[in-house]
Amino acid sequence: MASLTGKTVVVTGASSGIGKSIALTLAREGASVFLAGRDPARTKATADEIVAAGGKATAEAFDVTDIDRLQGFVAKAAKAGDGLHVMVNAAGLEFPGALLKGDPRRWKEVLDTNVVAVAVGSQAAVKAMRAAKSEGHIVTISSIASKRADGGFYSASKIAVNFIMETLRAELENEPIRAVTILPGAVGTNFARNFPAEFVNGFAKAAGIDAEVRQGDVLPDAVFDTLNERAAAILAKPQDIADAVLYAIQQPITLNISEITVRPGKSITLPSD
Numbered sequence: 001m002a003s004l005t006g007k008t009v010v011v012t013g014a015s016s017g018i019g020k021s022i023a024l025t026l027a028r029e030g031a032s033v034f035l036a037g038r039d040p041a042r043t044k045a046t047a048d049e050i051v052a053a054g055g056k057a058t059a060e061a062f063d064v065t066d067i068d069r070l071q072g073f074v075a076k077a078a079k080a081g082d083g084l085h086v087m088v089n090a091a092g093l094e095f096p097g098a099l100l101k102g103d104p105r106r107w108k109e110v111l112d113t114n115v116v117a118v119a120v121g122s123q124a125a126v127k128a129m130r131a132a133k134s135e136g137h138i139v140t141i142s143s144i145a146s147k148r149a150d151g152g153f154y155s156a157s158k159i160a161v162n163f164i165m166e167t168l169r170a171e172l173e174n175e176p177i178r179a180v181t182i183l184p185g186a187v188g189t190n191f192a193r194n195f196p197a198e199f200v201n202g203f204a205k206a207a208g209i210d211a212e213v214r215q216g217d218v219l220p221d222a223v224f225d226t227l228n229e230r231a232a233a234i235l236a237k238p239q240d241i242a243d244a245v246l247y248a249i250q251q252p253i254t255l256n257i258s259e260i261t262v263r264p265g266k267s268i269t270l271p272s273d
């Protein structure tokens with residue numbers, strides 16, 4: 001029997017990249033996945049892929065900065081799934097560049113998405129886990145940017161989220177609920193959608209992909225499959241991050257795999273001004 005059969009999982013950010021790979025991976029392990037994204041078509045596409053492979057998935061598209069929608073979605077998943085076992089906070093974004101050149105309105109968006117929504121989703125998940133008296137894991141996708149001061153406001157948001165997860169871990173020590181923080185290095189996904197087009201096009205060209213991407217474009221998975229193969233030395237794959245999540249949640253509940261860093265062999269420099 002697959003290791004997550006009978007388990008209910010919520011994954012945010014599941015319409016793309018890392019969250020999508022986590023949703024597909026946990027579904028393959030037998031979990032019933034309640035997945036959320038922002039773009040309705042791509043969110044549904046992840047659910048369709050799971051169902052086509054024989055898995056169980058329910059999709060809803062909404063903005064995670066909408067506190068009521070996020071709380072409602074987690075509660076709905078727990079009710080439909082007879083409890084909640086894993087909450088994965090993967091939704092996130094970056095507007096790269098130096099702090100002193102940043103747009104304060106963007107800072108609010110990053111803070112609400114990368115930090116506040118993680119706390120909201122995690123709080124709602126713990127409430128559901130406690131109500132069902134089930135063992136559970138709260139998993140958040142942070143970043144190695146939280147270890148550096150050159151990532152502008154994004155680094156600060158990921159430092160904040162690490163601290164929230166460490167606080168959760170401590171608050172939950174006497175309960176069978178574990179807090180897991182995953183810190184990826186560079187992963188080939190649509191995460192670069194807000195990066196300068198020259199950077200993205202130059203990067204793609206160096207990997208032999210002739211793309212003419214505009215800032216804000218969301219690219220199909222096939223582009224990243226090629227990119228991640230060709231640039232494997234400097235990019236981890238979404239599946240590598242999903243494998244780390246699966247490892248952490250499969251450990252005995254008496255253990256807390258509190259932090260895992262997954263980075264490619266070589267580092268790259270991201271746009272910083």
Ligand SMILES: NC(=O)c1ccc[n+]([C@@H]2O[C@H](COP(=O)([O-])OP(=O)(O)OC[C@H]3O[C@@H](n4cnc5c(N)ncnc54)[C@H](OP(=O)(O)O)[C@@H]3O)[C@@H](O)[C@H]2O)c1
Nearest residue numbers: 013015016017018038039063064091092143187189190191
């Ligand atoms: N890729 C990397 O190099 C890297 C490295 C370290 C950490 N991370 C972290 O990994 C996580 C996933 O990023 P990714 O690489 O998979 O990027 P991605 O392909 O751009 O996926 C981001 C996901 O977050 C969702 N999202 C963003 N803002 C949202 C909002 N306000 N409400 C609801 N959903 C929202 C997106 O939804 P839509 O697409 O539907 O808008 C998408 O599903 C993020 O937390 C990111 O900080 C990424």
